[in-house]
Amino acid sequence: MAVLLAGIFWLLRPSAPAGDQTFTAATARHAVRLTMSPARAARPSTWVIEVTGVKGGPAEVDGVRVEPVMTQMGHAIPPLTASPAGAGRFRLPGVVLPMAGPWQLAVTIDAQGTEDPVVLPVLVTG
Numbered sequence: 001m002a003v004l005l006a007g008i009f010w011l012l013r014p015s016a017p018a019g020d021q022t023f024t025a026a027t028a029r030h031a032v033r034l035t036m037s038p039a040r041a042a043r044p045s046t047w048v049i050e051v052t053g054v055k056g057g058p059a060e061v062d063g064v065r066v067e068p069v070m071t072q073m074g075h076a077i078p079p080l081t082a083s084p085a086g087a088g089r090f091r092l093p094g095v096v097l098p099m100a101g102p103w104q105l106a107v108t109i110d111a112q113g114t115e116d117p118v119v120l121p122v123l124v125t126g
Contacts, residue, residue: 023105023120030059030109030116034066041100041124047092049082051109063110064090070103079108100126 019038026032033050047066053059064082069075075098082090097103102123109116 021122023122025118025120026054027116027118028054030054030111031056032107032109032118032120034105034107034120039122039124041097041126044094044096047095048085049090049107051088059088059111061088061109061111065108066092067106068097068103069106070099070101072102073099075099097124100124
């Protein structure tokens, strides 16, 4: 009976919307978590970027820019400036990556007058 109830609970658990992906990276000063919703090529996607200190505490961040590059195909999108969406959270709605495959997202964190760059490798599906 316990196994049956556990199986039902697992099937009914809340889950992320289909197609969402989360990517993480860190620098010496910041941890970055980027969620794409959905992570699909040629469709508008909303990206949420969360920036914290490397120990998980709040980080004073003035802004975040993202420059998507698909190095294998020579594609690049001009840098996108994220809008503030709460403490340490930034948002980029309507981002369209034109092609499925591996992309590198060059994220630049503007904090206290300095830039802190990090690269997030992502795989976008079709």
